[in-house]
Amino acid sequence: MKTFVCGHRNPDVDSVMSAYALAELRRRTGTDNVVAICAGLLPDRAKWVFDHFNITPIRPHRDVYVRVRDILDETLPMIDARMTLLEALRTLESSGESSLPVRAEDGMFLGMLSPVRLLNYFIAKGDLSIPVGQATLCPCTQILNEHDCVHDVRTAAIRSSHNHFPVVDDQGRLLGTVVKRSFALPPPARMILVDHNEIEQGIPGLDEIPVVEVVDHHRISFAPTKEPIRYTADVVGSACTLVARMYRAAGERPTREVAGALIAGIVSDTLLFQSPTSTDEDRKTCAWLEKLSGETAEDVMRGLLSVASPLQSMTPDQAVASDAKTYVESGHRFILAQIEETNLSLFHTHADELAAAMDRAVAGHGLDFMALMVTDPVRGNSELLYRGQESVRRALPFRRGPEGTLLMPGVLSRKKQLLPEILAALG
Numbered sequence: 001m002k003t004f005v006c007g008h009r010n011p012d013v014d015s016v017m018s019a020y021a022l023a024e025l026r027r028r029t030g031t032d033n034v035v036a037i038c039a040g041l042l043p044d045r046a047k048w049v050f051d052h053f054n055i056t057p058i059r060p061h062r063d064v065y066v067r068v069r070d071i072l073d074e075t076l077p078m079i080d081a082r083m084t085l086l087e088a089l090r091t092l093e094s095s096g097e098s099s100l101p102v103r104a105e106d107g108m109f110l111g112m113l114s115p116v117r118l119l120n121y122f123i124a125k126g127d128l129s130i131p132v133g134q135a136t137l138c139p140c141t142q143i144l145n146e147h148d149c150v151h152d153v154r155t156a157a158i159r160s161s162h163n164h165f166p167v168v169d170d171q172g173r174l175l176g177t178v179v180k181r182s183f184a185l186p187p188p189a190r191m192i193l194v195d196h197n198e199i200e201q202g203i204p205g206l207d208e209i210p211v212v213e214v215v216d217h218h219r220i221s222f223a224p225t226k227e228p229i230r231y232t233a234d235v236v237g238s239a240c241t242l243v244a245r246m247y248r249a250a251g252e253r254p255t256r257e258v259a260g261a262l263i264a265g266i267v268s269d270t271l272l273f274q275s276p277t278s279t280d281e282d283r284k285t286c287a288w289l290e291k292l293s294g295e296t297a298e299d300v301m302r303g304l305l306s307v308a309s310p311l312q313s314m315t316p317d318q319a320v321a322s323d324a325k326t327y328v329e330s331g332h333r334f335i336l337a338q339i340e341e342t343n344l345s346l347f348h349t350h351a352d353e354l355a356a357a358m359d360r361a362v363a364g365h366g367l368d369f370m371a372l373m374v375t376d377p378v379r380g381n382s383e384l385l386y387r388g389q390e391s392v393r394r395a396l397p398f399r400r401g402p403e404g405t406l407l408m409p410g411v412l413s414r415k416k417q418l419l420p421e422i423l424a425a426l427g
């Protein structure tokens with residue numbers, strides 16, 4: 001069974017690197033088929049890290065919904081249209097199934113073949129030596145595409161009078177069979193969450209596969225689980241610090257590449273230890289990783305900041321969505337987005353367009369409000385752009401700044417400094 005390791009949607013460097021490094025550790029400590037993935041496109045800064053440390057980047061995934069190809073029964077034979085009816089009957093017989101799909105010479109799906117159909121044919125013609133392709137096949141009521149989401153086709157399949165469903169690719173080529181009983185099987189994948197635990201912030205489809213482990217440094221808002229799970233949470237500046245701690249506890253030494261990736265996660269989340277979220281453990285862990293990777297935290301931070309900022313490289317809609325977290329709290333649904341920008345005057349010149357993009361997001365996602373926190377990691381300040389429910393904005397303790405922004409001197413952390421103010425403002 002496949003085990004995914006995945007950080008939050010709109011991934012940041014900490015999410016991507018902790019997923020990559022934890023997948024490596026789980027592989028070394030004996031979990032088979034572990035795949036680190038990224039919930040959406042890789043951020044440019046994560047690409048820089050992979051490139052800089054010569055690592056194959058983890059794969060972006062739009063979702064982890066269970067697809068029809070994931071429940072395909074690969075042990076079931078397909079009937080070749082060139083087989084004789086007699087050979088087909090023997091194939092059916094030895095498979096123990098009541099029908100099997102027939103594949104044409106060019107790979108296309110032709111129809112379903114069942115013993116009853118064969119018997120009728122034999123009674124009518126008295127001959128089973130002709131090729132299957134020349135016989136009349138059973139028209140199939142439900143042909144599945146390999147990319148169909150199981151949750152979309154399950155009900156119709158279970159209600160269907162058929163027990164076997166042929167699966168085709170986008171070109172109509174037959175790939176195999178899904179058996180009705182497979183719709184009742186447990187999901188074919190499991191999930192390890194890093195750098196988040198709120199399902200709302202996770203990759204779409206997360207609710208369909210069981211979470212077996214969480215490694216996180218955020219507030220806990222995780223649903224009760226059916227089985228015991230491994231849960232590692234602590235108040236540190238970066239999920240990568242926790243992953244590094246797990247390497248140590250397991251007696252495993254990170255490779256140069258893994259150590260470099262972990263440094264990148266730590267310095268980007270702690271803003272090179274300036275953020276109030278950073279702890280002594282983050283610093284000490286980073287010092288250990290520096291020895292293993294041969295690079296200093298300062299160099300890695302400089303490299304990360306050399307990658308064009310969101311405001312330089314993205315449209316306003318992309319910029320406000322690039323690191324956006326959704327929260328549902330006290331009956332309010334809202335997004336807190338954050339971008340890092342060492343040049344706040346660039347933010348001021350774009351404030352109107354960003355506000356318009358936020359208005360579109362508020363309408364599009366049915367939010368009560370949205371706040372965009374623009375953080376200058378070099379000077380250690382942030383400014384806030386707020387759209388939506390006016391009463392919440394009025395309850396926030398921040399002074400007004402230029403271009404309709406709110407000033408947040410010394411504020412660097414969305415989770416530790418902005419979220420509590422927002423929650424307080426909700427009353």
Ligand SMILES: [Mn+2]
Pocket residue numbers: 014015195217237238239269
């Ligand atoms: Mn993090």
